[in-house]
Amino acid sequence: MKRVLVQKLGLADMLEIKCPYCGERSQNEFSYGGDATIKRPELNSEISDLEWDSFVYYRNNPRGKHLELWHHTSGCRRWFKVHRNTATHEIIKTLEIQEELHD
Amino acid sequence: MMQKYRIKDGGKIQRNKKISFIFNGKTYFGYKGDTIASALLANGVHLIGRSFKYHRPRGIIAAGVEDANGKVQLYKNDITEPNVNVTEVELVKGLRIESQNCWPSVSFDVWAINNFLNRFFPAGFYYKTFMWPKSFWYKVYEPIIRKAAGMGTASLKPDPDRYEHQYEHCDILVVGSGPSGISSALAAAKNGARVIMAEDKPRFGGSLLIDNVTIGNKNGDEWVEEAIAELKSLPNVILKKRSQVFGYYDHNMLVMFERCKDHLDNPVAFSPRQRLWYIRAKQVIISTGSIERPLVFANNDRPGIMLASSAKEYLKIYGVLAGKKPIIFTNNDTAYETAIEYKNQGIAPIIIDTRNDSDAGIVNEAKKLGIQIKFSHGIANTSGYKKVKSVTVGELNNNKDGYKNLEEIACDSVFVSGNWTPTVHLASQSGNKLKYDANSDTFLPDKSRQKETVIGSANGSMTLQKSLKEGFEKGFNLSNEITKNGIATLIPISDEKQYGQHDKFWCMPLPNKKHYKRFVDFQNDVAVSDIQLAVQEGFRSIEHVKRYTTLGMATDQGKTSNLNGLQLVSELEKKIVPEVGHTTFRPPYTSVTIGTIIGREVGKNYKATRKSPMHQWHEQHGAVFVDAGLWLRPRYYKENKETLHQASKREALNVRKNVGVCDVTSLGKIDIKGKDSAEFLNRIYTNAFLKLPIGKARYGVMLREDGVVFDDGTTTRISENNFHMTTTTAQAANVLMHLEYYLQVVWPELDVSVVSTTEQWASAAVAGPKSRMLLSRIFPSEDLSNEALPFMGYKEVKFKDTTARIFRISFSGELAYEINIMSDFGNLMWDEIIDLGKEFNIQPYGTEALSILRIEMGHVAGSEIDGRTIAYDLSLENMLSQKKDFVGKRSLSRKAFNEPDRERIVGIVPIDKKTSIPEGSYLIKNENSLLPVPKLGYISASCWSVEFDNPFSLAIIKDGKNKIGEKIFAVSPLKNVSIPVEVVSQHYVDPEGQRVRS
Numbered sequence A: 001m002k003r004v005l006v007q008k009l010g011l012a013d014m015l016e017i018k019c020p021y022c023g024e025r026s027q028n029e030f031s032y033g034g035d036a037t038i039k040r041p042e043l044n045s046e047i048s049d050l051e052w053d054s055f056v057y058y059r060n061n062p063r064g065k066h067l068e069l070w071h072h073t074s075g076c077r078r079w080f081k082v083h084r085n086t087a088t089h090e091i092i093k094t095l096e097i098q099e100e101l102h103d
Numbered sequence B: 001m002m003q004k005y006r007i008k009d010g011g012k013i014q015r016n017k018k019i020s021f022i023f024n025g026k027t028y029f030g031y032k033g034d035t036i037a038s039a040l041l042a043n044g045v046h047l048i049g050r051s052f053k054y055h056r057p058r059g060i061i062a063a064g065v066e067d068a069n070g071k072v073q074l075y076k077n078d079i080t081e082p083n084v085n086v087t088e089v090e091l092v093k094g095l096r097i098e099s100q101n102c103w104p105s106v107s108f109d110v111w112a113i114n115n116f117l118n119r120f121f122p123a124g125f126y127y128k129t130f131m132w133p134k135s136f137w138y139k140v141y142e143p144i145i146r147k148a149a150g151m152g153t154a155s156l157k158p159d160p161d162r163y164e165h166q167y168e169h170c171d172i173l174v175v176g177s178g179p180s181g182i183s184s185a186l187a188a189a190k191n192g193a194r195v196i197m198a199e200d201k202p203r204f205g206g207s208l209l210i211d212n213v214t215i216g217n218k219n220g221d222e223w224v225e226e227a228i229a230e231l232k233s234l235p236n237v238i239l240k241k242r243s244q245v246f247g248y249y250d251h252n253m254l255v256m257f258e259r260c261k262d263h264l265d266n267p268v269a270f271s272p273r274q275r276l277w278y279i280r281a282k283q284v285i286i287s288t289g290s291i292e293r294p295l296v297f298a299n300n301d302r303p304g305i306m307l308a309s310s311a312k313e314y315l316k317i318y319g320v321l322a323g324k325k326p327i328i329f330t331n332n333d334t335a336y337e338t339a340i341e342y343k344n345q346g347i348a349p350i351i352i353d354t355r356n357d358s359d360a361g362i363v364n365e366a367k368k369l370g371i372q373i374k375f376s377h378g379i380a381n382t383s384g385y386k387k388v389k390s391v392t393v394g395e396l397n398n399n400k401d402g403y404k405n406l407e408e409i410a411c412d413s414v415f416v417s418g419n420w421t422p423t424v425h426l427a428s429q430s431g432n433k434l435k436y437d438a439n440s441d442t443f444l445p446d447k448s449r450q451k452e453t454v455i456g457s458a459n460g461s462m463t464l465q466k467s468l469k470e471g472f473e474k475g476f477n478l479s480n481e482i483t484k485n486g487i488a489t490l491i492p493i494s495d496e497k498q499y500g501q502h503d504k505f506w507c508m509p510l511p512n513k514k515h516y517k518r519f520v521d522f523q524n525d526v527a528v529s530d531i532q533l534a535v536q537e538g539f540r541s542i543e544h545v546k547r548y549t550t551l552g553m554a555t556d557q558g559k560t561s562n563l564n565g566l567q568l569v570s571e572l573e574k575k576i577v578p579e580v581g582h583t584t585f586r587p588p589y590t591s592v593t594i595g596t597i598i599g600r601e602v603g604k605n606y607k608a609t610r611k612s613p614m615h616q617w618h619e620q621h622g623a624v625f626v627d628a629g630l631w632l633r634p635r636y637y638k639e640n641k642e643t644l645h646q647a648s649k650r651e652a653l654n655v656r657k658n659v660g661v662c663d664v665t666s667l668g669k670i671d672i673k674g675k676d677s678a679e680f681l682n683r684i685y686t687n688a689f690l691k692l693p694i695g696k697a698r699y700g701v702m703l704r705e706d707g708v709v710f711d712d713g714t715t716t717r718i719s720e721n722n723f724h725m726t727t728t729t730a731q732a733a734n735v736l737m738h739l740e741y742y743l744q745v746v747w748p749e750l751d752v753s754v755v756s757t758t759e760q761w762a763s764a765a766v767a768g769p770k771s772r773m774l775l776s777r778i779f780p781s782e783d784l785s786n787e788a789l790p791f792m793g794y795k796e797v798k799f800k801d802t803t804a805r806i807f808r809i810s811f812s813g814e815l816a817y818e819i820n821i822m823s824d825f826g827n828l829m830w831d832e833i834i835d836l837g838k839e840f841n842i843q844p845y846g847t848e849a850l851s852i853l854r855i856e857m858g859h860v861a862g863s864e865i866d867g868r869t870i871a872y873d874l875s876l877e878n879m880l881s882q883k884k885d886f887v888g889k890r891s892l893s894r895k896a897f898n899e900p901d902r903e904r905i906v907g908i909v910p911i912d913k914k915t916s917i918p919e920g921s922y923l924i925k926n927e928n929s930l931l932p933v934p935k936l937g938y939i940s941a942s943c944w945s946v947e948f949d950n951p952f953s954l955a956i957i958k959d960g961k962n963k964i965g966e967k968i969f970a971v972s973p974l975k976n977v978s979i980p981v982e983v984v985s986q987h988y989v990d991p992e993g994q995r996v997r998s
């Protein structure tokens, strides 16, 4: 019930996100996918526990600009990157998944 | 009954439509167009309810949402709603209103004793009084507080009304329809912008309906009428009255509720009661006006004491006198207009003004009219229990900290004005850091954080001409950025009364040695002494003072009390107000009903319902359904008076003996295509898929990157580069997103496409020793022998005008097939199976029988793959390839995953072979051990084994495989049982797996 209230009051679904393929759509069409700067280690690579744990568990929680993965779940079903300010919710830019951020 | 306080004519009410209503058991009359508040005042009723803490009699203090006292219990037909505001509910027939927070009645309230015990209810009384002894909290304090503090009573019946949600985009949202709002909407709309203008009251116009002004050659309300008519004629404008914008969120999303039904005498059937609007605006113009502040003085909370502007509003809109012997108490010029309006009604108000004098035009006008004015005076005290009957007035000494002399003046009402507070809530919610304006003693909007612009008196522009100028200019400028049409509207010339400077003095001293309460926050019963105490006790931050005293909390959100409270704290702390700062304004600005927020998502509409193509057949054949995610699946097919247990046992037994058919359409199905499909699956699944032959299915397990089992299912190679994957019903959506993640983000170089085909295929599992015979009847031209279609084989076959897919896979542990066919042919296939199956005693079986079959076979499902277990725990470690890397593999070397005594899956049978073991039961070694009892594990799934006709459960317990043969206990404190059990193998039936291969 609380989840519904929070969502319905718009607290959770207030963002307007520009999908690189579909344009500006409401947040309730999207799913959040975490830090976009994390790279999965190559398959079959010899890596330390720490490297692996850094990939699986460790995440920064920055106050400010953050490059994120989002998935247009109720849309084109593409994963893409969102450069977002976590403090102000400002979306600075959205990028296709293979695009690099230059700033 | 006569409406003794209604003037002969005037106001916006419809005097030809008389409406009766009941207030606290008594019948009164009002008119169409009244609110409950105005109708009560027309009948001379001021006492509405009792205050929150002290149960003091309270009356109406305002005419809009800022009224802090007028919360009542409303009854209409057999519906009741608590905590509605009398100033917001419009009068319709059939209303019954009861005061709340009083017992047995509003006139005699036993809890009013709190008022005399008020030394026990100081600031922070919750924190102090009820803290000790601790054991008293649950037994004594809490029940008493609940009874005493409960405001209204919520209805226990379901809400009979419907509520709607609407999404809207616009160029410019204008919040508030006063002079600045209307002019900005006009300017923007005429310049081609798509405009929404929202007004919370039932009439557009705001102060223009109340103040004596002219715009151009028209008076205020004529100008409003014309402007609204013009706006209505424009196709790019949405006008909404009775609509409160209550929240300003990020990305310029605003939320508004619209009252659609309650004010109508004969609402259309199925009309929503309220509508919630999500509005995404390119620009927001906040023209929410300002709210008059009360003055603070001893016993300033008696019924009959209200804001001066509200008294004027009741007169001008509703033709109601809030009193016939009013005292007007002010520290500024605006209240003089109320005095003049009352004087014009043949009433002789007395003005008490804290200032020495004023040379403003309006004050001179009042003097000329012969209104009695007492300058340099303040109200020292009031009297009257259920309604104010006199005030004690004194001449203020030079320091304004005491009185030179006191006299008592009889009255029936007091209209107060402590100057104006701009309504900056929405701007603040948007992220605007407000700035303090020492000239007006208020917080004004500063730099916008989002696309919001505040205009008019909400922006501190207190004259009409300034408001109009801001409205037209901003309306044009903001719209022109969007439309670039360049069509400007001329700003009309207006005429209004002239006002001078207000007095910065607003909190009256107490008469000598008296300790009367001077209220700052009426809704939360916070008085000057409470704030003094909080500061004295060391609370400094305004946020702490707020929470300790409850100042500015609850539905009121400090609309009338905020600034007075801040000024008091800054005075006590000897700081200036900007240093003290202000508390956070939070949405919602006014109360919103839960029904509005939830909208249509109630009952079965709470979420979408997915049904298989064969759903109707199930309904017609006695199916009792169960929710499986969004899907409705047959749980069992009821025959005669069977119970769930009897029916599922019958169905499961028939699968073991003959043949059964189960609708498995809801299982997730994903079509995988592309030349790298095999390589991709090989990385996703823990077991090898690279060399899966065409026409073969394979059971696969996939992990999350943290090594925990994510999902399982079978995947079949349809052709070289085409695979058909199945997932569990519950994880279907997550698995698809998981695959998309790896394909798009991690390995974009792979040439693979995935798409959900769950709804494209209707699926039926045909299981049981006679299933092959049945299939041979359905597909007579196909060779379905064990050699031609072996276990884990796949075949595409002709069926009627289409093709069907036969997978020889089994969840039940019997010889079984899963037939997939295009959804449109689902019923045709199902009917054929049932029809031809009669010869073999076929019965449909539901999810409950399916559970029995899989549990006694020891197959894992969602209750074991619960996001906490790894492959080893589920005895699936043989599924982990040693030869290749896969998603999650690196995590498996974690130390905790390799502890020898990890919990593992086993079977559990009660020793008496009779007692069913509740799912979720704990397994313990000794039922007589002392607390805390070491837990060995838990029961994940239970069934009644049809093979052995006794209970059987799956369990996940510490060092499980080595415990087989041991006798332990299953305990369920919830059900208060302790059952002696024996640990056995998870594979209770056919441990060799011979049947599926037969």
Ligand SMILES: [Zn+2]
Residues within 6 Å of the ligand: A019, A020, A021, A022, A023, A072, A075, A076, A077, A078
């Ligand atoms: Zn998209």
